[in-house]
Amino acid sequence: MPNNLSYENVTMRFEGRSGAVQALDRFDFQVKSSEFLVIVGPSGCGKSTLLHLTAGLYKPPTGRILLGGEEVREPGPDKAIVFQNFSLFPWKTVHDNIDFGLRINGVPAADREDQIKRVIRLIGLDGFENHYPRQLSGGMQQRVAIARSFVLKPRTLLMDEPFAALDAQNRQIMQEELVRIWQTQRPTVMFITHSVEEAVFLADRVIVMTRRPGRVKEVIDIANITGDHHWRADPFDEVIRRADFQDVRSRIWGLVKSEISVRN
Numbered sequence: 001m002p003n004n005l006s007y008e009n010v011t012m013r014f015e016g017r018s019g020a021v022q023a024l025d026r027f028d029f030q031v032k033s034s035e036f037l038v039i040v041g042p043s044g045c046g047k048s049t050l051l052h053l054t055a056g057l058y059k060p061p062t063g064r065i066l067l068g069g070e071e072v073r074e075p076g077p078d079k080a081i082v083f084q085n086f087s088l089f090p091w092k093t094v095h096d097n098i099d100f101g102l103r104i105n106g107v108p109a110a111d112r113e114d115q116i117k118r119v120i121r122l123i124g125l126d127g128f129e130n131h132y133p134r135q136l137s138g139g140m141q142q143r144v145a146i147a148r149s150f151v152l153k154p155r156t157l158l159m160d161e162p163f164a165a166l167d168a169q170n171r172q173i174m175q176e177e178l179v180r181i182w183q184t185q186r187p188t189v190m191f192i193t194h195s196v197e198e199a200v201f202l203a204d205r206v207i208v209m210t211r212r213p214g215r216v217k218e219v220i221d222i223a224n225i226t227g228d229h230h231w232r233a234d235p236f237d238e239v240i241r242r243a244d245f246q247d248v249r250s251r252i253w254g255l256v257k258s259e260i261s262v263r264n
Contacts, residue, residue, distance in 0.1 A: 002068040003155040003188040005031035005054065010063035011213075012049055023049040025213035027063070034186040038203035040196060040252065042260045046214030047192045051158045054190060055079045067156060077105050080149035080187075084161040088133045088144055094120070095129040098148050105152065119151045122181060139170035143177070150181060156188040164194070172236045175201060179232045196253045201232055201239060208255045218255055220248065 010027040013020050023046040031037050039047050052058050054065055056075040065072045067079070080101075088097050095116060102112045120126060123143040133141050142162060149157055162178075163171045175198060182189060193199050199206050204223040207216055223230060225248060231239045239245055 001155065003033040004068060005156065005188060005190070006066040006069075007031075007050075008064050008066070010050075010053065010060045010065060012046070012053060012058065012060050022213040024053075024060075025215055027215060029207065029216055029219075031188060031190065032204075033068075034188055036182065036189045036191065036202060036204045037207065038191045038193060038199040038205075039207045039209060040193060040199050040256055041207075041209030041214065041217070042211050042256060043194075044212050045209045045259070046212060047209060048160055050214065051081070051160050051190060051192055054156070055081050055158055077101065077152045078155040079158060080152055080154035080156075081158045081160065082142075082145050082149050082162045084164040088141055088148075090133050093130050093132055094125060094136070094144050097133070097144055098151055101148055101152050115151050119147045122150070122184065123147045123177070137170070138166050139174055142166065142174055146178065146181060150185060150187075153185060154187050156190065157182075159189065159191045161192055161194065163198070171198075175236055178202070196249050196256065197240060200245060200249050200252060201236055204230075206252060208252060209259075211259045217259065220252060222248065 007027050007029045010024055011022070012024040013022040027050065039050070041047055049058070053060055054072065056072045056079060059073070072079070089100065092100065098116050098119060099112055102115060107115070120129060123146065125140065125143055125147070128136065128140065133144070136144070145162070163174050166174060179202065191202060200222060206220045206222060208218045208220070209215065210217045225244065231242065231245060
């Protein structure tokens with residue numbers, strides 16, 4: 001089943017006490033199946049709104065979003081979300097947090113156990129199955145959140161600044177781990193971040209958005225720059241020392257900074 005995403009002139013506005021706020025304006029873009037797309041832009045430009053629309057949590061008043069040619073109308077297990085605050089159930093163990101989505105989607109118990117064991121092994125948390133979130137580090141909690149999404153084998157994985165709450169060391173480790181885990185299933189990924197370095201390291205393409213109302217300002221094709229050997233396959237601390245990596249980082253930061261400067 002194709003996992004490509006299509007955004008056709010998507011506009012979104014919210015009504016508030018101070019009047020209407022337009023978050024997105026004529027957002028038009030095509031995401032390829034299994035592509036790792038990263039979105040950057042100034043705060044308030046509609047990045048998270050776009051992700052929530054893609055998940056089916058909101059419906060745009062104009063335009064439409066298609067997943068594999070079918071219009072997104074509601075949430076479902078084919079569209080998994082990972083947030084920055086982990087969103088784990090504190091009263092459930094690692095095993096039961098991962099089991100939750102499988103259970104509510106009607107997966108038989110025997111099949112659930114096989115899948116839970118596989119994904120726990122994949123994220124490197126063997127031996128922590130019966131631990132509660134409070135007993136885990138931030139990085140380990142985020143591994144569980146990612147595992148809970150991957151175990152459903154979603155067609156698209158939506159990630160809203162998933163590593164923002166982690167310290168620098170854990171953030172780097174989780175970026176490398178995400179690449180490793182993503183390569184096992186290759187869902188289409190939409191990843192939001194404020195870190196330009198993170199965007200350049202992970203992405204096949206980076207969308208730079210304008211200030212609100214959000215539109216596509218520019219698209220940078222990272223995969224075309226790296227060629228057949230994408231630099232995300234190498235350790236992060238080696239990649240960031242590359243001149244070509246820093247050139248792209250500077251270019252994208254300049255685009256984002258120009259939007260922040262205009263707004264201010």
